[in-house]
Amino acid sequence: MKNTKIKSLVHFFKSNETKLSFLFILLFSSIITILLIWINTSHEILGSSYRDVYFYLIKSLRFSGYSIGGYEYVNYLSPLIPFLTSFLFKLGFVNETSIFIVTGIFYILGVLGVFSLLKLRFRNIMAIFGTIIYTGLSINLIWVANGTLDIPSVSLTILAIYLFVIGVEKNQKYFYLAFPVAMLGFFAKYTAGLAIPLMFLYILSKPDIKNTIPKYWKNVIGSLGAGSITSIPFMAYFYINKIPLGFLNQAKDIASKTTIVSEVNNNLFYYFTNIPRFIYNPNHILSYIIIFIVVLGLIIGIYILLMIFRMKNMNVSQYISKNRDMDKIHSNYFLIMNKKISNKLVYFLIIVSIFVMFISFLTASTISFVYSELIFFVLAFIFSYLLNKLIKTLPNNKFFRFDLLMFSWFFSYLIFFSAHLVKVDRYFITMAPTFVFFVTLALNTLLNLKPLNYKKNSQNKNKSPDLSQNNYQKFNSDILENKDILNENQSLNQNQAKNNWRKVWKINIKPNIKNLIPLLLIVIFLISSFGYLTLDKHDSLAHDERETVNWIKNHDPNYNSKVIWAERGPIFTWYFKKEIIYVNWEHSPQNLSEMMKGNNTTYFIALSPEENIPGYSSVKKIGKVTIYQRNTS
Template identity: 25%
Template sequence: MDRAQDNGSFFDKLSGLLHQPLTILILITGVLVAYLLKVQIKIGVPYWDVFNYLNNALHFANMGSNGVVNHLPPMIPVVTSLVFRMGYVSVDVIFIISGLIFILGVIGLYLLLKERFNPTKSLAGSLIFISLPVVMAWAVSGGIDLPGVVFSIWALYFLVIGLKKDSKFLFLVLPLLVVSLLTRYTAGLIVIPMIFYILANLNQVKEILHIKKVILGILIELGVLLAIFTYFILQLDTSALFGLFFDVVTSSSSGVEDVAYNSNFLYFLQNSLNYISLGPVQGTYRQLLNPSEGIPSILAYIIGIISVIGISSYIYRVLSTEKEDDISRANLANLGKIIVILVLFTGLVLSFYNKSLILSEILLLVLVYLLYRFMARGKFEMDSKLALDLMFISWFGAYFIFHGILPFKVDRYFITMAPAFTYFIILGLSQFIGELKPRIKGLNSKSGWVYLMVALICLSSATATYIGHTPQKTFTVDISNASEWIKGYDPSYSSKVIGSDYPNAVTWYLHQDTTGAYLKNYNNTVEFANYLHENGVYYYFDSNKSHPNLKGYRIIKTFGVVAIYEKTTP
């Protein structure tokens, strides 16, 4: 009898646990990540930079210095190298690490959203975030875009609860900020929403600063973290990083011949529907990684329209909260505020189109801060929500400005804006449903199910699209097979010069430096063949589908789209 009661109690607890939104979110995310990992491991590395991180990881693990790229952020390679040191050296390691970090990020986003919305809306928002094509496609790719965002999410979350609830959480903000910077350098832009949120909560900041232990602790922590950050930076070749930053700040167009060159300032805004949902189900893997090359689904239009209507309604509600008496007594003051905001906004637009990055970011920060000061009502709950809304506006705006001005644009850069983008989708949806509640009988009691239904439709659509777009493998698997084959074909391959148009991949698989050789950089195949000869290339790995005839070389083996050339003339 007691045993039966214990079993009943266990199942009751389990049932209660499953009703917790965070538990449901972790289960869904865990299952999805497991599936994504299965697919990613099967199809291989999706893009160039992942092999650079893998080669750098070998370097940090003291397993070789072939193909090291010193200017890349070190965090993901360092973490990957720890697993390599344990004896498991595989591309799968970086996929698994990405997946674990992604799960951590989804949890962090849920907790951050819950500071503004109820648990059900926060769950829906987190599922919508997962469903964004550009997020799902890159979730376990081994790239640094999502990990950089993940640590930024947690840094912001601890800042928010540190100022609102317990100042002890503020000790975690600086370490996470440094970690996010070392994961992806541009994650440093998260200081824009951080500075805004601190300014919007100056009263709490003043109270906290009266606690001497907090001040002393943060100062010590800051000194240690600056030392660690400086150490890492000194180990890196930051010339390329500073060169890119200089190009953006000075409006240089030195990368005009780069395939990713794009001067469209509104590129990410114009493709925003593609980032919500792609259609149809069948398509290419390239469209999955680069949603701008696909077409938005009907679901994207529906979500987009509802969000715009909801946010418009929300803005109207916020602006019309003043009592008529207050408005009539303060017409002149309100007019002055409107003029200031319009002048700042005009200055922001002009500086943005004039590629003045630093000025644009400063104007953005001033604009959102003054908006908060002008719109704050002195009511804690209302002002707290407003501060979070404007914090997310500054988050989206900071990265939108940077990547808009940046002369290189690829869709994965939108990942830096994805959490803020999701925030406004759920805000718009929440306001839209809120407006319908008085008009539709029973909606108030069932609105939670509406949010979950929308989120699950988005997740189902994204998963179906992912399945429809995902190939059996990518060409990097062919490079892996080709590399394994050459080891058996020529055991002394390591004594010969090897070239490739995907050198970092061949370097990883063969564990030796590979000469970069790109046919597109030459006028014809004769010039290209001469380059190979001049550099003593004995084997050449070509990853193009159309393999040209190269004078003095013959194709000895093909693997899918990859062909191996061998030198035939002295």
Template identity: 25%
Template sequence: MFGINDFSRNNKLLGILSVLMIIYTGILLYSQSIRSISYWDIFVYLQNAMLFSGNNIGSQLSVPPVLSLLTSVPFKLGFISETSLFVVSGILFIFLIIGMYLLFNERFDCEISLLASLIFSMLSLIVTWALTGATDVPALSFGVWALLFTIWGLNKDFKYYYPAFLFFILAFFTRFTEGFILIVMGYYLLINFEKFKKQLTVKNILPFVVYVLIIGLIICGVYLSFQGTIPFISQFLEVSSSSQVSSVNVGYELNPYYYLQNLPEYLTSFNASDSYFVSLSTSDNSPTPLSYAFILLVVIYLLKFLSKLVNYDICEVDNKNIKIAAIILLSIFTIISYTHLSYMITELVFIVILLLYYRWLPDKDNQMDYLMLLWIGIYIIMHSYHPVKVDRYIIPILIPLTYFVTTSIQFILKDKKKVLIALLIILILMIPVNASYLSSITHENQHTHEEKVAAEWLGQYDPNYKSYNISSDRGVVFSWYLKKYVYTTIPRVLEANNESLIDKLNSIEAKYYIDSTSNTTKIAGYQCIYDNNKDTRVKIYERK
């Protein structure tokens, strides 16, 4: 296994990777600056960044704050632009690839880690979301470093647990579900418990516990002081209970195999589908043959990994038949419980299976195999169970998938030189695929363009618009464009709650209502003063 000493020994390759990623990220930044922002949540992060920089145009402080806090820094310096969010995301993307390279060094030679990291950076789902301003990739960046420092903490020095915990906190408060990386971190310590317990001295534990408590108290104190509640607890409960999710949600999808069925599209796609800029979903794309080759490689290695259950020649363990039967029965229970019981039960049983598998069967040299399999499992179980399914949610599993593609090639070819040639060929094949895909998404969303035009028109129509209440079915979007708080009033959501649009508008005394997605034809007491008459229809109504 490679560690911190190898980092200094191989800093030349790390430098090459950093330069390549700066150039590549610059290309992605150019693409993203043209694409702009379409996704609802990203406007929320921009609003929060404005709040943290001292300008309140509306906020939702129940969402994780880290990305907005980081973006507020350039905002405070006067760079109030979507581009600031893209740049921050780009820096964290580079940070992710470097962390992934170092993590893979724990299993592979540095040259193999370099190629595998570059391959990961070109996967279609990563290219789509890396610099959008969504929290998935930034949170994964912190999660990778949290796991890496945990490994170093066990194998090098206890002091690395301090940044490991800090990066876990950053990951969690960038995207709450990324907190599940703690399971992977804890699993690594459990399978190395004999070594870990030697570190559990009063000298080590007491300062670390104080450190954890201080960080925890500060975070809880800030939330309770400013919000009077701790929002991530309620969000955790919401994820645990599908009953709290309405079919009105645009991501409502009950198919538990959604992510597995669309996995090829996430890996490599020739081009974005014609409907991409409407649905913002990569699931409608056309995958390349490389995707199926990747999946085949992953399956080959997982079959090799599981073959220990039936390879009795190497199963020199006590009561081997009973232990193998127990693992099989627990696995059957996991499959049966999948989406039928609370996902936490399924997660727990899955973790127990991998712990028993590691404890009871030999060939424990490659602990990273277990970590990566657990990493895939916990995120697929959690997100497949939940009725809201969005492609970007499954981004965390792409790191372990890249890992298993690499281990499979290494298992098949054995020789390092052949492995490097195979990975280099894959990387070369991916460059034109990536270029074609990136080109297909490098244009502005027509809907976003029309919303900007409508906002500019309203500013010219009524220079005093900031003095009035404004509402829209895309309130967070127009809050950003108009740089004032705009109420979010969505007709279909109101109807689901037996409310009417006009009653809601009257209650907030809205002078203007901007219809961006609801296709209203008329609103009692309001007159349409703007209609772009385009396929992506945007209307502005003014109170009579």
């Protein structure tokens, strides 16, 4: 009886593993998000490190109906998150927690999107592994639910890419969700616009372009229209308020200054050298474990690919004459645009395309990022086109195009932010989903190493497995999916394999070990994720500034009618819900005094060391903040 119940329970878990895993991921990410919202609210984190959040809060106030002058550049900011936050403001929740909640929800959606993406490529346990790694990355946890735009933008990009992939592979109706979601990601943060060329690269990397375009073009055009409709409210807002398109100004600014700003030329490898901090900080032991997995997996992956080409050249060519279709592929030439191109030239062009793709990264510091991105995407397309010709069965396997998509995703954002005027840690968030994909792929490769053999016996060189068209396709795809070709290809019997083939890799990990290793890493990152939440994020400056506002309100009930200047003007504009004029302390006390008197300024809030400002007296000092009031006499 007990055995029956256990079997039924095991059957239930196996038959519902995807749903249960999805619920587990949802529960875990929700708990992390709720805790972070509470921590970020109670610890007063919005000090010196989160100045941008106050700009988004000011924009949210304007969306909700507050009339706040000045700070015109706030209008150029990405509007989605402030727009959504304004709804909570209209309901009466006018505080920082509102924007924490909005951005936190997007984190949950992004985590679920990562799981869904990884499920397209890996078995369930590996998808969970990758998702937990993504959830627990330090670079994510430090920026979750704190009002910044990076997590929401990346989350929407993840969902858009996922919807587009299943639109190509399963049902084109998903296009009508993919492009609107991509558009929302764009208005969450303009850099999400790179998702669009990634989508087109994925669809153009299909093997037969002539048939691909007629098959998809109607729904692609229609879904682009749906995406355009999604943008109408935001474009109307820009038009009605006579606001220039901020994303165009931003792109133009970066493109024009890439070659003249010295900081861009420095630390080109910034996002590589700081990967240990992005994975887990301050303790880097977990980071080094993950990096070791990636490096070892990369080495083994390259080795396997080299063996595939070696096996193809040594064995498959002997059977070309038996199949005309194979003759088109594996003879001494390829048919490209109805022209015969020699094998060697195609191999050479593939190597060149790979080389130039990497070179495009190096150009990010010397030419406009627009040209660097263009070079990269063109070469990525050429690479996929040539590889489709090289191995006919490969493009029929969605993993090739999916892997190319993930690589292009990572590299396109790496190029963009390496050319950016300012390099900061949080920009790596845009690369985090694909970085996690590489980690998962590397571990999956290591765990699925099987006997990979090639022909050794010259006496038996005329004996071989049946490589008919169908069996040859299975032969290639099994290698690429890390399957055991000796066991699964029914045309090969074990004795024949032993006589004709030589083992070049002798690792065969038992299934329980395959599950145990990712499970162990999952548990470690689950614990480390919660452990990271115990780090003190409190910023005393945020507390000092809040107390400064309370003091002025109590000291002067008519503060709303007074002119106030501040070194951190945007922060106090949010707290006072009125324009606080921003000023840099770059002037002498005398000049500063004259400017403030000319503007009829009553209060000046400073962070700089206390100075003697003519006509103003220091009336209160709260921590790092000093309040100056104009003398009445």
